[in-house]
Amino acid sequence: MTPRSTRKQIFANALRVIAPLVIMATCLLTLADHTDLPALPDLLSMARQVPVANWIGAMVATGLSFWALGRYDAVAHRHLGSGTPDPLARRAGMAAIAFSQAVGFGLLSGSFARWRLLPRLSPLQSAQITGFVGITFMTALAVICGLTLLLIGATLALRAVGLGILVLAILCCVLCFLHPEWRLRGLKLRLPSLQAILALGLWTLMDVTCAGIALWLLLPEGSGIALGALLPAYFVALGLAIISSSPGGAGPLELAMLSLLPASDPAALMAGLLAFRAVYYGLPLLVAGVVLLWPGLIGRALPAPAVTDTDLLGSDVRPAASQPFVRPQAETAVILQNGGHVMAFGLNQVAMLDTPQISAVLFDPLSGRHGEIPDALRRHARARNAAACFYKCSARLAISARRRGWKALRVAQDAILSPAEFTPTGASFRQLRRKLRHASKAGVTVTPAWSNLPLADMAAVDTAWTQHHGRPRGTTMGQFEPGYVAIQMVFLAWLDDRLIGFVTFHRAADEWCLDLVRHLPGAPDGTCHALVHSAIEAAREAEVARLSLAAVPAHRFARQEECGLRRFKASFVPRWENRYIVAPSWPQMALSLAEMIRMIHRPARPEITWQTPPQSSHPPHVDVEENAVAMKRSA
Known part of the structure; x- marks a missing residue:
């Protein structure tokens, strides 16, 4: 690092420390100059008039708020894959947030607290978790403010702003779903999952609502501030306080609250904020201080999970x-x-x-x-x-x-067949026999390919098929790739010396399963039927107990091409076995269906380097357990 860059770094670090203090001082001076507030002893006297029941209620609300914040940290740890058990992550998160919100300088203080409480984390991991929590919390808080403005905004312009925030949030969720991973200058950035986004939003709403209730309970009697009016103002003021990074949000929080509640009694509001700081900032800071001095406290008495x-x-x-x-x-x-x-x-x-x-x-x-x-x-x-x-x-x-x-x-x-019992006779196989006759009259011949696959010709067939039928699907359906088909059972359809189609089959000890079906546009009628029929005969000779023609959609939204696929497989008169999607709950079911549809219709070509096994003159033994094909994921 050059001396010039070193000076820039020192200046940037100093600015991070000085700027919050300057913001705090400016806000406090503005309050003193423009607001006629009683002296501090008078404000404390007003705070002491709050009933004991309200103090207890505020403490309970504070506890619920920090309970939600602990769950927030657990979501962050799971997203970043820290490997920290949820109970430990929650306790460390509550202590770190209690410490950082009181002393200010959120990124620095929060990172230090998490690193101190969870020594298995590196400083970089602690900073990543703190940054993730801070950014997502502010995003969720902005959405909550937008929803509040939309529902109770005093003017049409404010409601329009709230609507705009919500629309932007929905677009961001769509972006997280469609493009969950980004690469920025060589760094891989993974956006939160929709489940994480929902959890973060719910915990944020619970946190800020409970905190706002605690503040409302600590207002002196007769303040005249309704909870419905205080909560929206508190949400916005809290966001400004967090952005300022001033110690405890002092200055920006008070100034914003007085500005957003102009009809309220400034003295009563300031007295409530003083009591609120004692309960919501002071008490958690004392607990966090003890925990930071003795980090082992957060690991004690963790609940033992059920062992299976x-x-x-x-x-x-x-x-x-x-x-x-x-x-x-x-x-x-x-x-x-x-x-x-x-x-x-x-x-x-x-x-x-x-x-x-x-x-x-x-x-x-x-x-x-x-x-x-x-x-x-x-x-x-x-x-x-x-x-x-x-x-x-x-x-x-x-x-x-x-x-x-x-x-x-x-x-x-x-579609399931038993090769040993398959005989295309009888009325049920009328269509299949007709297709096989058409292919035979056209001169189509089918050969199994045990070795020396014509990969260049197969690639040309796949390209022509793709141009005619559109982008191939993936995820649960294979895509043409030389190393991939090299370990499958392959059957080739020829017209004279020209390759016009092929099919491939996954292979296990007792089952073959149809995977790729490719043919040239304009191939003779019955070409694919002849390919599959030859595979069934080969499976019978190999004494394979079961042959699957793979699944077809069985729902009301199946498209015409999928109906045609069913007719093709039905010509072999298979036994149809139902296949299901199963999830713990209906919301997870909906998300799983949406994700599978996205992955199937927008498959990403896997970054895999294949090492093809040596060619042999006998059928390939596709024992995956013996690593017939070695795979190495590209970096």
Whole structure:
């Protein structure tokens, strides 16, 4: 660092300390010059006239306010992934806020207090939590002020301002949902989830409302200030006091309150503010001071959580390539591409997809007991401020979760075949036989591709298909990628020497599952039917017990193309098995559905580097557990 930059840094640091003091002094001088207030002994005498019951009520309201602030800190710790247990985060947050709001210089004092109380945090982490709490609190407070102005604004202009604030807040929530992660100069910034935003808003509303009630209870009798008039003024004044960073908000808070309540008795209001400072600032500061001197106090007598077998065995995040080859559903292999991972809750393994909004278990568990997974999933999601859900799970798992009070909706139906029993005879297979005849007459031939895939030709087919059908979907449906299809069962459709289509299948020990279906525009009628029929015959020869043609939507909003997909799969006369989305509550269900729709229709291409296995002359053994394909996430 050069001497010039060093001087700039020193000046900036000095300004951060001096500016709040200057603001406080200016506001206090303005009060003294323009307001005819009694002497301090007279104000104290007026404060002593407040009934004892009101003092007790104010203390209770103060306790509730700080209780909400503690929950606020817990949300911040979960968002930043500090790993701090919620009870400890809440206690440290209450003490840090009590200390910082009394001494001022919020970022510095709050960061110091959290670092002192939680030594496992680095100074940078403490500053991040303090900054997150400060920024989100001010944002939530602005929304509360906007709602207040909209409801009780004295003029049309004030109500318009309130409406504008609320519209801006809604747009910000939409932005957090659609673009939850941003990169700024190489730094990855993750915006709060919608669940975190809702929680932060509710805790902020409870905090400032309880604080305003405490102030109202401490006003001298006969002040004539109604609670409905005081709360909006207090919300705005509190925001100005926090922005000023002056010690205890002294000066800006008083000046703003007197300005926003011009019809009130200044002496009564100032007497109430003095009593309020003693209860809301002074008493919490004493407790915070003791805790800062002996930080171990906040860790004592923490409630012992209920211990389950899953807790004893712990949880573990494992790479997607670690899923076992012997598993109930081959389709879980899609997490090799969509950024998912294997999550182990004790001995229970699931294919997990953690997004900014939800923690979703895809399909049925890889192993373990269905009944043990819902509670473990709920805890995992809560630790991320996310909603929990099972997506495209079986009826068995949905019933198990519903017994625990979860909500379930049918979203899809899986088309299941038994290759050993499949014979396309009879009236039910009339359409399939007709399609196969059309493909045969056109000269379409289908070959399995065990090795030496024509990747360039397959990419050309995929490009042409995409141009004709639009952007491919993702997340629970695969996207064409050379390394991805290299570990799948692939069947190629040829017209003379030209590749005109292909299908790929996920593979597990006892099941194959249809994944990609691609064909050139104008390919002969029945090409895709011929591809799938050849795959069924190959599965029979390989003694595969079960073949899935994958799920189709089973809801009233299915589009025409999805209805066509159902007709295509129905021509093979499969057994339809219902698939469900399951969530702990209806709000989490709605958020999970919205997030899955966003992820499916706007998939992000995963940043994965594939290392393709050596080519062989025999069918590929796609044991994911043996890491046939090594994956490494790009930085």
